[in-house]
Amino acid sequence: MSLLVTESLGKSFGGVEALRKVSIEVERGRIVALIGPNGSGKSTLINVISGVYPPDRGRVLFEGRDITGMPPHRVAEMGVVRTFQVPRVFRGMSVVENLMVAAPGREVETVTGSLLKRRQVRGHEAECLRRAEEVMEFLEIHHMRNEYAGSLSGGQQKLLALARALMTKPKLLMLDEPVAGVAPALARKIFEKILELRSRLGFLIIEHNMDVLLDFADYVYVMHRGEIVARGAPEEVLSSRQVLEVYFGE
Amino acid sequence: MEMAQILMNILITGSLYVLMAVGVTMVYRILRFANFAHAELITLGAYVAYSLNRAGMSIYLTLPLAFAASGALGVALERGVFRPLRERGGDAIALMIASIGAGMVVRHVLQQVYSAKVLTYSTPLVSYQVLGARVSQVQVVILLLGVASIVAFHLLLTRTRMGKAMRATSDNPELARASGIPVRRVVLATWVLGGGIAGVAGVLRAADTRLVPTLGWEVLLPVFAVVLLGGIGSFYGAVAAAYLLAAAENLGVLLLGALGMSTGYRYAISFVILILVLLFRPYGIAGQRLGGERE
Amino acid sequence: MLAYAVDALIFINIYAILALSLNLEAGTARLMNFGKVAFFAIGAYTSALLSLAGYPFPITLAAGALLAGVAGLGVALPAVRLREDYLAIASIAFGEIIRLILLNERWLTNGPVGLRGIPQPLRDAVPDYQLFYLALTTVFMVGTATVLHLLTWSPFGRVLRAIREDELVAQALGKHTFGFKARAFALGSGIAGLAGALFAHYLSFISPDMFMPTVTFAVWTMIVVGGRGSVPGAVAGAGVVVLLERGTRVLKDYTSLGVEPSNLRMVLLGLLLILFLLYRPQGVIREGKYEVD
Known part of the structure; x- marks a missing residue:
């Protein structure tokens, strides 16, 4: 199909x-x-x-x-x-945060979920970060992970946009x-x-x-x-x- | 109240709205932000006229000077605040917040100089009967200036080089710049004209009611309602919307009475209309949808 | 002198809560709420009226915050879809409508005269009431700041920042941005209601002219000066603005400067807004950046 x-x-x-x-x-x-x-x-x-x-x-x-x-x-x-x-x-956010926000996270992205399900959130964050590291290494932008996305060159931003899309599975x-x-x-x-x-x-x-x-x-x-x-x-x-x-x- | 009187009141309120809305709608369209300091352009003119009036000048003769003062303030705000902020990459929201700040400064400087007391001009207390409605001399001037400014603006926009440049700039500032229109001068002319007319309107409103430091602030939201209802940047839309809103307010007060509600809610009429326009028809009755798509 | 300082600190706490709530909406999520004072007023009047009707403070406080939050949700559902400048104008108009209701529904709000004799919790039980109220407001301020700090740097806050940066992209990545914005607006409104309740019981007297749009503009000045998006910035901004206000009053009392303090204060607030937007748009304390090792 x-x-x-x-x-x-x-x-x-x-x-x-x-x-x-x-x-x-x-x-x-x-x-x-x-x-x-x-x-x-x-x-x-x-x-x-x-x-x-x-x-x-x-x-x-x-x-x-x-x-x-x-x-x-x-x-x-x-x-x-x-x-x-x-x-x-997302120019005002770091590269790694650009990636992490793209990961599916309906469970923990609520007010109560974020505040009360601390353990679940920690697990989610650890998993997100692991995948983000993986994707950044694959696309060779890992060294820029803590830069503001807005400070990247045009080509690097294209890579970041692709990386961000990959994070959504x-x-x-x-x-x-x-x-x-x-x-x-x-x-x-x-x-x-x-x-x-x-x-x-x-x-x-x-x-x-x-x-x-x-x-x-x-x-x-x-x-x-x-x-x-x-x-x-x-x-x-x-x-x-x-x-x-x-x-x-x- | 007599129908004729209600109709006359609508025309008077509407004419003042036209004069006050011109500057907001042009700045909103050309510079892409809601200028809250417009309230103080209205108020400044009224206070300048007060000083001159106290010195013995007829209130009608102060009008050109009120125009000059408010026009100059508009230019000063553009050069001192808005242009530098745009050049530093300030977006529409930064400009809007800055305009609120600028308005606070001007209003309270005026309040410091003139106090917060209610002031009145010395105006000839002459009134006329027109078709069964009572009209004061000031109100006659409001009506005449309302009509005159509509005609003058129509001629300006359609017949003069500057007017055509203004229209081109408000249609598409980037294109206007690319095709050699002196955008900077157009913008300054917009501030002079829009601010100046607001100053004149301030004098007339103060002469018709009373003068307080919040004179402009009190009408700012209704003026925004006029601008949005008319479609941002549309002069003819604003004219239609001005009289429409004036009608809604004057007839709405009657409705409030009929419903047994406090007439204190008469100010709420334009606020409610403003909110409804924003929710359901933010591109106005005459305008078209603006820049919604990015690609 | 001490009483004066304690009074200033209480006001800093109350305004800091208000600034924190606006910071969540406008600083983190770019929701241009210019009707902040309306939710402050709803919290104040709700808690005051229930208190005057005999309900205990914890209940009136919770009710004030809750009703303000519900009102916030009611505004948010139609309004957070609006373009940002339209939301700003619509919310100012909403704030003015609320003030007109406070002025005109005399049967409920006592109209322009306002509400007097609002009961103060534990008034007769503590020796130094001001110090007690300082402790109380400090607990709420620190609590609010802590919760909002956690929330800002949680998955929820991260999505709000993404919406601020580019809403369409956030949608394209699978985020239901409308829901996030509505929740942020409702939560911010509820917190503003909490601040309003604390305000009403401290003064023991409220009237509609305490809830003019200038309150909203003062709170905006706090977050612009403090640093939009920054939780400690909102608190610092509240400190700056309240101290400025106190400073102009002191100036009036101890010098023969012929300037009305309220005028001087508003002029200085306006100048602060403009100067910070021009020369330090990130504020005194820049929003933090998420970094990893």
């Missing part, structure tokens, strides 16, 4: 169709890329899947369950987690331009890390860098004016005339 399926999603903003009959599929263990020019609807698609706003038409299915119109925190709790184009780290990660504005060497490193994670979860990634896509993506959807205009293996899709037209005009 596919991890994520969207069934002909439609969404309009004030008469402008941002999404039109968008049907995509992401399977576990696959890196699925979403490409297309600015304003083609990629970010809108991610926003609709993650519950920022409901679609006008169509359905979103996750592990076979209908999650259409669920609020963002519910979608995230189910394991569908996204990052943003701008990293949006996601099943599907949706990454909005995870390496935009990142130095090429670091960009490749980020994708190599994504590749390492692939066996355990599915990825839906908005990305423009053709070299990266050819090396890392398993499948590509091309969007244009709110519609999926091409799909397939990266080698075929990226060399097709249609895609060139979308990007460079008729």
Whole structure:
């Protein structure tokens, strides 16, 4: 069964169709890329899947369950987690705290839970910290754990955003331009890390860098004016005339 | 009360609201913060007029000077507080808190100079009968200035370079800056105009009621109600909202009486409207949704 | 002289509790509550009225805090969804409505005259009442600070900080931010109600003009000066603001400066707000940072 399926999603903003009959599929263990020019609807698609706003038409299915119109925190709790184009780290918090807050903790994140269930909280904190250390070491940001997140460079913030998303124990990660504005060497490193994670979860990634896509993506959807205009293996899709037209005009 | 009198009272209250709301709505839109010190721009004008009036000047002749004083205070606050704070990365909330601080300073300096006592101008106690309603001379001036300022603002915004620059800046400050509009000068002009008119409104309100250091503070929340109901940055929206709120207040008092509630709640009418607007229609009756999306 | 110092310390305790409550909402969670005084008033009037009706102090105190907390929840449910500047304006308006109710519902609140002869707990049982009340308020202040310190650095407080930094991202990470904000607002309001009850029984007299918006602004000055997000900062800020107020009064008593102390005080508070926002936005005691080895 596919991890994520969207069934002909439609969404309009004030008469402008941002999404039109968008049907995509992401399977576990696959890196699925979403490409297309600015304003083609990629970010809108991610926003609709993650519950920022409901679609006008169509359905979103996750592990076979209908999650259409669920609020963002519910979608995230189910394991569908996204990052943003701008990293949006919690600037006034330390790196390690950025990670720890992302861990699921409904049990202890209440007023009474935090104050009264001290032992449970200690256990939760120890476990959170252990996982945070693990993730920070995996993404090689461990040495910055006590820095304010806002003091990190742009590329480091991208890594932190990815690390934070991993802390939620996601099943599907949706990454909005995870390496935009990142130095090429670091960009490749980020994708190599994504590749390492692939066996355990599915990825839906908005990305423009053709070299990266050819090396890392398993499948590509091309969007244009709110519609999926091409799909397939990266080698075929990226060399097709249609895609060139979308990007460079008729 | 006679229907004609109620209608007249609505027009008078509404005209004062128009004059008071212009500065708030423009600053809110262009500089993106709720300026609480606007209350003191209103109050300062009224006290300056009081001093001049005591020295023998007719209250009507003090109006340009009240305009100048409050406009100057607006510019001083912009240059001394708000611009430095923006340049240091202060966000809308920091600006708002700073405006509360600035308002506290100005109000209590005025209170120190003039005392907290209730003061009155010496104004000619002339009144007229207009279509069955009694109108004082001050109120006639309020009505005339209300209409004149609406027309003047309309002409300013549509016919003059500065007015067009103001509209462009309030539509999109970044774009305005990029397309060569002198945003800094537009902002200063906004403070002069918005502050100056608030000062004039302060004189007129004090002449119509009485003068106390809380003169501006008492009307600030109703003025915010006008600005939000009209849609932040919308001059025509504010005009409509000003008369609408004035009508709600004047008719609401009658309703309070009919319900057997204390007329002391008349101030609560605009507070309740303000809260309802914020909860259900924060983009106003005329305006559109603003900057909700980040991407 | 000693009595004067003890009186000042009692006020510092009461205002520190108020500042701590605002700090939880505004400093930690960025909930722009500008109607703080309303919950202070609800706590004060509830406890005073019940006390005048013969109920014992522990019950009236708890009722004051509880009713203020419930009122806070009632405000929070519709209002914490609002954009921050809208919440600020709406909450000021709410505070003014509460004050109008205190002024106009004479059957309950005795209107502008206020409530007199509010019973003081253990008035006749202790030799030095002021010292006793200082001890009592100190216990509550230290207790509140301790609980809020624990809460701030607990998983709950951590989510509040995340909401402050970027609410949409907190949602995208699976946090039901609305629930967190509503709980913080209700808890902060309840604590403000506690401060109000302590205030009413200390003065033994309250009236609506003690609950003007300027109280809210003074409390805001405390947390801006102390350091938004910082628990010790809120206490320090309360100390600074109360001592400033006392200082201006002393100035009036012992010098021939022709300035009304209340005016001087408000001017200084306004200047403090502006200067701290400009030159030291993190306050005297910066919010702590979570660090690990």
